Amino acid sequence: MTENMLEHFFYPESIAVVGATSREGKVGNTLLKNILPFRGKAKGHVRIYAVNPKYDKILNVRCYPSVLQIEDVVDLAVVAVPAVSVPEVLEQCGAKGIKNVVVISAGFKEAGREGAVLESKLVRISDKYGLNLVGPNCLGIINTHAGLNATFGKSTPTKGNIAFLSQSGAFALAVIDWAKAANVGFSKMVSLGNKAVLDECDFIEYLAMDAETAVITLYLEDIREGRRFIDVAREATKTKPVVVLKSGKTEAGAKAASSHTGSIAGSVEAFSAAFQQSGVVEANSINDLFDFSLTLSRIRHVSGGIAIVTNSGGPGVMAADAIEESGLGLAAFDRETMEKLRDLHVANFYNPVDVMGDADSDKFGSALGIVSAAESVGAIIAILSPTAPIEFDKAGDYVLELNDKKPIIPVFMGGDEIANTVERFKKQGITNYFDPVRAVKALCAVKKYSESRDKVSATPFYFKVHRKAIEELIGLWDRKEVKRGIGVEGFKVLETYGIPVPPYGKAETAAEALELADRIGYPVSMKIVSPDIVHKTDVGCVKLNVRREEVKETFFEILHRAEKYTSARRIEGVLVQQMVEGGKEVIVGMKRDMHFGPLIMFGLGGIYVEVFKDVSFRIAPLSKEDAIEMIKSVKAYRILRGVRGEPMSDIDSLVDVLLRVSQLSMDFPEILEADLNPIKVFEHGKGCYAIDFKMIIEAKK
Amino acid sequence: MKSLLVSSIEEYSGKSALIIALGLMLRDKGFKVGYFKPFCVGTTRIGEQLVDEDAYNTASVLNTGDDIEDVCPVKLDKPYVEYVCSTDPVSLKRRVMDSYKRISEGRDVVLVEGAVEYKVGRALGLSDLDVSSALDLDALMVVKYTSDFVIDGILIAKELFGARLKFVLFNQLAGYKKAYVKEVTQRFLKRNGLEMLGSLPYDPLLAGLFVSELGEALNGEWLVKPEEDVIIEEFLIGAMSPPAALKYFRRVRQAALITGGDRADLQNLALETGNIKCLLLTGHLEPPATMLGKAEEKGIPVILVADDTLTTMEKVDNVFGKARIKGDAKIRRIKELVERFIDLKSLEVLD
Structure with missing residues (x-):
């Protein structure tokens, strides 16, 4: 998939709204209303068409019985018809040559067996015509910079530099509403829905190249193409951070996700390893997801330690604790910095810097200035309690001014008193935290990102091996008489792969055991070979340091013990191996x-x-x-x-x-x-x- | 005309399977093959007729064309004790001799199947011991290798059969005992006047049940009907978490998963892995519709049963391992196994 193709999702020149209606409150109505303003906002001339056989005109937009009657080329179709009619609509889109389709309609895989059958029809039709399909069962897509809102949500988020992909439409809807109140902006949003055709990988690939996106933020319930996800995310994180909240990590969560979307839980370890290896920053809560994303949208790198400047001891200590625990380091000041701070008459001129409760905003600002000039400082956490001398607006000016020099995370603690300043911060894309720990966590995400980006992505290592030998062994296991669990044949695999194993052999009779032991040399170790006995030592089926005169007796003893645990039929014999001491x-x-x-x-x-x-x-x-x-x-x-x-x-x-x-x-x-x-x-x-x-x-x- | 009595020391040892394999192999060589089972105890009614299901199955696979009344001349149609007290052994024996005569006519080989095990039918004079002497048959003993002590059973049988018991064949032998049987047991049997023809391994396909048999045995409701009647070789109980279950789901083949109807996580996983060919949902809990949609799409049958998981497993255990040899796959397999593991040269009937 080239980025060109997805480009039309976000910058279409003509849109067909299939299932548009004049009935208020219907999805097809809200959708059309949301899309209409795009006509005026987009740079060129954008054509919008409604499709619904029941109307000639909706909201002053010309309405066609189907997309086939539209004389114009259509870049994007947004579909909100009942699920059963979607396959027909898709066929028409295919026939019309429309390549990009967003299927808003629900009633597919998430709704039951008929829905699942319908969804596989969608996939087949998409394959046939090479359609790029978002959804079904999704909220739609948004491109704030172009002014395109192809969703049925009530509001539109403001412009920003965070791209948000969500597997849950409802969550996306909630985020849009919250973002408006929190003054958080987005560049693009995609509600992935059932991911029948396009999934997160396709959009990460596109957004990695998108100039308006600084951070890619994802909410996911499953990842179906794991390998591709790693490759795509690794490539993307070279240029911009990718932050993921993956739900369904616990057994209960996975069960819920499975009945909800039919998704299958992968192991938690695999997800974490995948995120780590691809440089994706993992968030564990909604707070984390947006704290990390917002912070990463303005801070990509912290070179040096963290400095704390505070007007109150307690919160400073909390921040110091959090920094220590997170593995970030407190910056050590050089002599010059310390002298300047001492001249400023602060209570503590080491890090954390305490300007004391009687300090006013200027003194706080001066301290910030001195610290931000110090070379050892990578980022500053600026903590302020609403003491009498503090004017938050003024303190805010200092933060905004100095932020260009060194990234500053404000922790202005309070409610009404700080409201105005916090709004000003937001406008500059700066998040204020009440809790210093949250500020530290966000900085920690920055550290993780920059570390993984700096890591050279080395190529995997390859050895030459005798493949044929293993193929023969695997062929052997395919035959019915050999069990699928594995005995000593496995050692041959290790040997073929150049992994050292001590000399060994499998004995099926006592005489054979002695013969083997003689060949290997004494003392030997002897172990049962049976797919049913996993913890061999626990059941006395491992004997170490066996001497020649003990071999036959040990052979019988091991078999005797083993037969208490499983039928003789499931016992392959006894492994005789050279004794390995030490290590x-x-x-x-x-x-x-x-x-x-x-x-x-x-x-x-x-x-x-x-x-x-x-x-x-x-x-x-x-x-x-x-x-x-x-x-x-x-x-x-x-x-x-x-x-x-x-x-x-x-x-x-x-x-x-x-x-x-x-x-x-x-x-x-x-x-x-x-x-x-x-x-x-x-x-x-x-x-x-x-x-x-x-x-x-x-x-x- | 040559003939051979296939007898066993225990029930469910694999007599029918062996007879099917031998019969088909002989037929392939151009012999006219007859099949005869003098004393039948597993009677059920098929239409108007009272038949022994096992013998009926074998006769239809071998397609001998004989009247089923001749294939099974004596059928147990009342409790055994009742039968023993109310029937005249002499007329029974005559019936057997007459049927055998008709079956043998124009045949090169007749394979005679013993009763449940070699002692069964003694009170009527119809045990394998009696039959072998009455019809003057050489006997082959099929021995399920349950433990080393089976050789004692073989010795006693040898004493009772005398010179007529000539051959021994082990069934379901696996693991390290194979080496012992080959090297030690064979010598021991020879010393006692018996020839070991070989040993057949345990085979999951032969032990397997058709999905249709399974649905019938469990009296279940088909939520998704099978597209084709596949054989289930293994059963898994799904109680663990999906990541833990995954390795089991992948290492099995032709398996059925027994799990609660509410375990959508495991059901979805099972559908995805491809080795699980049937879902047995217990507790009469309807699964989520999304799962059924997927099962339908993948053509995996889903059976809903009212019993809990444990009871279901017990019922499965009861029918498992007693499956009959039917269907092309099973017939082909038993032939392969016999060709590969049994030394048929010693069996004069095959000359």
Whole structure:
């Protein structure tokens, strides 16, 4: 899809309103009324047509029985007819050569089985004619800069530089109304509806190139094309921030979303990893969504620490706490700055700067001036309580004046007293916060964005592997007599992918076990091979340090124990493996997400892993940088680095394993899950060994 | 004319499946094949006729064209004890001999299917032991490999059958025991005058149920009717969260999901993954219409049942593993398995 094609949604030269009506209060009536002013606002000459067989003229607009009778070329059709008639309308649009259609009508997938059938009809017709379709079941689209409001909402938002995409029409409607009161402006708005044809990815792609948009803000309930989302968002975040509020993250939320839209929940980890890897800023509430978006619309980067200037101790402390917790740093002042502040007679000339309760607006402004000149300061949080000497308007002047020099987030605390100043801030696109913590969170979003943008987007790593060998193995699993859960055949996969495993073999009889152990060398470890027994150690089906004279006896003992847990039919035999001593245990895993593909996991191993959940996730394919980041972002990294004089573990070998598992997951989509648990990693230069391996292969459809 | 008695130590061991496979293979080789089941206990009424469902199915797959009254000469139409006390064994035996004579006429091979298991029918003189001596038949024992102790059962049967029991075939053998059976058990059987023909693996397709059979067994209401009658090989109970369920949904094939009608999240996920071929919704809870729309679009049948999930699973368990060999897919599969895993050279009937 080229951006040219979506351009016509926002800058059409001719619009047909299908389903327009003269009856007050109807969607088709409001829609036409909202669209009509566009005629005058747009630069060129815009033609607007109504379509409804019942009328000749509506609101002084010429009305046609169908789009086919319109003699003119039509750039955009906005459809608000009953759901059952939409396929026919689309056919007519296709025949007429109209490429862009917004289907407002509801009664599709969201409404039940007949609706679902109708919606698939829409998709088929769109495919046939190559239609770009927004909706169905949506509010419409808005382009404030062109003066186009193709929605049935009551109001139009003011101009701004935030583009807003919403999967919920009702939420979009609420946001428009709120934005008007809060004086928040938007560049473009799209209510995505059921996303039958066009989805968030198409619009992110377009908005990334849109000069009037500084921030792309999204409310989403699902992401169907996960891989594309990552690619598109990563590209967009290179030029502008993308902020997302994704609902349905909990089980209850997902259930609600599923009955509501029929969407399928992806894993929370996958969404977070996807957002992280594509540089998307994730918001967890509506407040966050707009705090982050508004802040990012004027501040893209903070170079340096945060300075706090306040006239009251308490809120200053709150801000300092929040900064510390968020990982942002308080700026350290240089000598010159401190001297200037001391000369100003402030109570504290370190950061946070306290100008004291008796300070007037000028003193506060002077302090702001000194701090904003300091090189170590990246942004300022300006906190004011309504003390007697403070004139907020004057203080506001200072903020507005100095804001160009260093970004300032005002935290003017109060109600009526500050109302006027807050309005002035809004006009300049500056949000005032009552709560210093919210100001800090917003700054934190800026930090996240600028960090991810600065990160070089490295290309994924590729190893050469003997693909054929794995294909044969997978072929083996497809045959009925081999179970889909996986035994030692899995080790062959690891070996083929260059992941080190200790020498091993599978024994089905005691005699075979002894033969294998003799070949491997003593002592050996012995483990059950059965798809039914996952936690082998828990049920006594793992024996370590087995000597020659114990091999046969151990073989029988393991089988005996295993048969208490599962039928002999589900036991493949016993794995005989070289004993690996020492090393620290880590886990590498892979899980295939419905929407995003392979999700790679890294964490410290051992039996407590499930308690601490100290794990990190990334979506494959991984770059080397991703792999390093994954290892460094778990708390247990300190243990791998070595504590109390321990040698450092061989991190490079783990990076290598992560990259190879990432590639395996990309090469073989039929592998649904893989677990290398544990991997024993030795000191630097001595590598690592995958001790156990488990994987699940998708059944052939 | 050659003939072979296919007997078993336990019920549901796979006699019919084996006979179907052997019968079809022989027919392919140009032999005229007959099928005979002297003592039938699974009687139901099909139209006017009282028939043994199992034998009826086998006879129609093999399409022998014999009168079903000859294929199943003795049918249990009253409680067994009642039957034993009220019937004259001599006339029963005569009936069996007469039918067998008619079935054998013009045939190269007759495959004789034993009763439920080899002892059943003894009180009437119609057990496999009696039949094998009366009709002078060599016997093949189909043994479901439930544990190592099955060999004891085989030894006792050998003692009772004597020289007529010649062959043993293991069914549903899997896992590490395969190696043992091949290396150890085979030798042991040989020492005891028995020849092991091989072992058949457990096969999910053969154990599977047709969606129509399932709907019937559960007495359910079709919310979405199947477009084609597919075979369900596995059952999943959906109680977990969708992310947790996903891996199970993907690793199964030809599965049915049993879940509450209110679990739209799992139902949607199941429709999306493609491996789940049927939804069994429990608790008489109507699912959301959006889901039904999607199911219809994808052609996945949806059955609503009044029972709760647990009861439904119990009912499924009851019918599962007792499925008959019917439909092209199952027939093709059993033939493949027998061709691949059974050494038929020793079976003289196939010469």
